[in-house]
Structure formats: C-alpha cells, structure tokens
Amino acid sequence: MSLMEQVNRRALALGVPLSVHLDVTYRCNERCEHCYLEHDGKDELTTEEIRSFLRQFAEAGTFFLTISGGEPLLRRDCFEIIEYARELKFNLKLKTNAVLVREKEARRMREAGVEQVQVSVYSHKAEIHDVITKLPGSLKRTLEGIRLMRAAGLKVTLANVLMRSNAGDYAGVQELAAETGAHYTLDPTITPMLNGDSSILGMRAPSEELRTVFRDERLVGDVGEFCAPPASIDDDVREGIPCSAGHTSCYVSPLGEVYPCVQFPLVCGNLRRQSFAEIWAESVELRIVRGIRAKHLSTCSSCAHLGTCTRCPGLAFMEGNMRGPSSADCEKSFVRTGVVTAGMMAMDGFSVRGTGRMELVQIQM
C-alpha cells in the first residue's frame, strides 16, 4: 500500500475531511461550452468568510486544498486567499485557465508555495480551443501563462477534457504538455449543469473515441491490464465505499454550501449558517452518503464491474438515484472491457450492436 493510500485510510478511520475543493467564485473570463456552472457572482463569499472557513478546514484536519472556480484569479483577493491558505499549511492546488497569469502572478504562486496548478487545455489548435472557451486568443494566453508558471518552477498539469468537438486532439495536447514540461491528464467526463440542465451531455465524446483513448498505451499504460475483463468480486469490494466523496473529501461552493463533491450537488449545509465541524459531523445528507456500501447499490451490486468501475455517485445522483448506476461510467466500463454492465442491461431500449467484444453501445435515455 502506498503512503498516500495509508494516509487516506487513516483519514477515513478518523473521519477527517482530508481534501476540500473550494470554488472561490463562479465568475469566469471564459464561457466553455461544456461548463456545468452558471457564471454568477451574486452573494459570493467575502474574504473574511473564506479566511474563517479555511481556519475551520485546518482545524478539522484538511490537508489537501483545491482552490478553483469559475476563474479564481478574477477575485481581487485571490492571492490573499492563497497566501493565507499556505500560512495554514494546506497542500494547495490551484485550478485556473491561466489567461490572467503573467510573470508576477506566476512568481507569487511559487513564492506562496502552491504545490501544483491545473490548467484546462482542450486542443493544441486555437480554432478548436478558442471555440470551446468562447474567448478569442485564449489558447495563446493560456499557453503563455503555462510557460511563465513553468519558468517560475511551478508544477503544472494540463487537464484535457475529452468531448465530441475536440475528440481527435488529445495527442496534440499531450505534445504541448511534453513541450512545456507539464503533466498531462485526460478526462472524458462531462457532467450535467448544477441547475439540473443535462443538455450539455450531448457533447460527451462518442464511444469510438473512448475506445481509442482506452487503448492508447501513452494514456493508460498496459492496455491489456487496463482493458482486462473485471476480476471476481470479494467481500472487501462489496463492503467498500463507492468513492471518497463525503467520507474524506467535500466541496464548498462560492456561496458557502457544502456538498460531498463538486460533481455531487447534494447540499449538506451552509457555512454561513453552521460551522464546518458541525456540518461534517452532523449533516443528515452526509450520513446517508456515508452509509452506502457497494453491496447497497441498487443495480451495480450485481454487476461484474463492481470492483473496477469508476462509477461516480454524484453522476448517479444527477441521473436520479445516488445508489443507482451512472450511465457514463457504465459506458466507460463496457467500452474498456467489452463486458456489458448491469446498469446497461437494466435500461429500457438497451442494445449492443455487432457481435464482437469491442462493439459500440447505444443507450436510450
């Protein structure tokens, strides 16, 4: 077991919120077509509120803090927040589009001790990236910001959301990462908007693109291992928790609302009305989330993929049942292994085209 796994296990045993994702604003200078947020700055947390919440996270034992948005650098007090978080000894990750990062900002992040910066890059081609962000010139500015942060000595990760409109470009973004000395991560997850609007799900990358990605050894390492049929399921799997959301991690919105995860829009309390310790210990919603074990999942508990699926309880919640399957993850498990999932079989109108293990799936929703 790695040291990180040991730390996570200890946090789980102690009931410590080891990781907090804090969105300091929903305002943004980009308007990404797949974004799940509405970019409203109304009732945003004040500097003093955020400082108070950071102290509460530290007291509760939070070690990993992600500051994100919206675009966090749109807040005039963003560096005050970053520097205060570092005074409180958080391991700090910043998510930004880097459009506003110049030499001064990069240096200040480094001096504050930001451990890593994650930047979304959708394509190596401006005509694709800028159309997705709806901000002309954004790729150029973003890459300039990335280079300045790298020059300042910051660890940078390029996060490449894979969708229909940029499906063929991930190799180009990987090359950009290599060229700038950044890390690279690819995410094929598009989530419904937090207001429930699921129209953006049509932007998800098609199955054939997922299949290509899952068989690219530069992304997944050992393809045979990654795409292997699911292993047998034992009691450890059945007694396991679906993910860390609400157990050792949570999300806090720019309005002070606490959720199990940024992808799990179940309000568990509001820091403007209750302390973080009180919400973490006493929220009925968090208790419900924490009570769910793999064996309790309504359809997935009987699925061959139970032990290996990346099932997101937040996406399942947005589909109507936090104990149910997440269709996007069913699709990923199937495309990866060729083995049909219990969630797919339970859907009305389910059909698999063709006869081979790696054929496409059509899901009627």
Add this chain to the structure above:
Amino acid sequence: MKECYVARSRSVAARELGEEMVIMSAADSTLFNLNPVATMIWKAADGRTPLTRIVEEKICPEFDVELGEALQDAEQFVKELAGHGILLLADFPIVETNAGSDKKP
C-alpha cells in the same frame, strides 16, 4: 559536541492526522508521514530549542527511552528531513524568515 537547532521549513504543507503528522514538500511533492515520536520533534522544532532539550524534555518522559539512544535516533531523523528541505538544521538558533512556528488555525 555542538548543540543542534532545528526549525520547520515554511515551504511545506503539514497537518496532524491523529497522532501522526503528514507533510508534503512543495519543492518536489514528496509525501512524509511522521510517527508520534517524530511528530513530537517536528512540533517542538521552533529553531530556538536545542534538539538535546527537545529529546530530554519531550521525548524521553513521554516514550520512556534513554536520552543517549533517543538523541541518536533524533539526530538521524532531523538530518534525513533536512536533506529533503522540510527541516532546517544549524548549530546556532535559527531565526531566518523561511523557518518558524506553524500558524495556529
């Protein structure tokens, strides 16, 4: 033998998890997990208190160990952490700006 002074680096992330301390170096993202003895030394490393006194006053009574043996282990521990840049080590009191006490939440 010269006195040895130790101070926590300000460039790290650190949090106490139960009786143990989790530390990550911002320089190279190395993760450390300190056991309860090491955690006690880490917390007492204010740059002003000699390591001998930390071991004598904090470690020996708490963990019921001989001073000589405990000091030997402590010296090895602080050298290792200093090698990773998460502790500062000197034979004089440390007052520089990159060292100091953890800010209390």
